[in-house]
Amino acid sequence: MEERSQLYAVKSISNDTDWESISIYKDRAKEFLEIRDETVPKTIKIHSKRLECGGYKGESNIPKNKDLKSLYYAFRFFYLKREPSNFNRIRNVISNIAIGVRERSYLKSLKDQWKIAESRTYLSSSLHRDISGKEFMDLWLNAHFYHSDLRKRRQLKILNNLLSEELSRSFLFYTVIIAGAPIGLLYKIIEPLVPGNLYVRVSDDFITYD
Numbered sequence: 001m002e003e004r005s006q007l008y009a010v011k012s013i014s015n016d017t018d019w020e021s022i023s024i025y026k027d028r029a030k031e032f033l034e035i036r037d038e039t040v041p042k043t044i045k046i047h048s049k050r051l052e053c054g055g056y057k058g059e060s061n062i063p064k065n066k067d068l069k070s071l072y073y074a075f076r077f078f079y080l081k082r083e084p085s086n087f088n089r090i091r092n093v094i095s096n097i098a099i100g101v102r103e104r105s106y107l108k109s110l111k112d113q114w115k116i117a118e119s120r121t122y123l124s125s126s127l128h129r130d131i132s133g134k135e136f137m138d139l140w141l142n143a144h145f146y147h148s149d150l151r152k153r154r155q156l157k158i159l160n161n162l163l164s165e166e167l168s169r170s171f172l173f174y175t176v177i178i179a180g181a182p183i184g185l186l187y188k189i190i191e192p193l194v195p196g197n198l199y200v201r202v203s204d205d206f207i208t209y210d
Contacts, residue, residue, distance in 0.1 A: 004205075006201070006202055007199040008098075008100055008102070008103050010193070010198050010199065011097040011099060017084075021084040021085065021093065025078075025190065029078075029186070032183060033180075036071060036184075039067065039070070041063075044061065044062065045061045062169065075180065078179075079141070079179070091107055091111055094186070098200070103202050105206075106202045117133050117178040118132060118134035119134070133178070137175055
């Protein structure tokens, strides 16, 4: 079924930096969505079982890490706080210029979806504590992208050993996919927005998390 949406007028943006950030977000989001569609299986299958030693063994059809690096590489531009395309930064810019209750409610639902990805926890029984999606992303991105942090690499290796590398990888993958959903939806909202066309697009149907 084709998604139905409406255009809503917004207030003007006087800050050139915000316009530049919106443009960067569009370009990066389009690339991220293309990589996601090329990389992610249409149907994801994950099986896991607990071992007698207390760890887990997992199997899935998720692509190997080397094939997912381009997906995570593209994702980091929305996750890092200092990036102009940071998801929460762009969402806040649009929220500040939104006029109607409906647009604001939709933008809040995207913020809540992002929080769900960061705050959901995994397998606390094996680790004797909770580990959040945000902590998982921080570990992996620090270990592989930022400065190849050796301490983060060791922490990630311990985590992989406790959960099994396959299950650990699946958790990271799902966290990025869940966070990627509002990235795509925000892209749809701001796609028509340019200096000469002060409108955003909002879906007729969306879920609120109140």
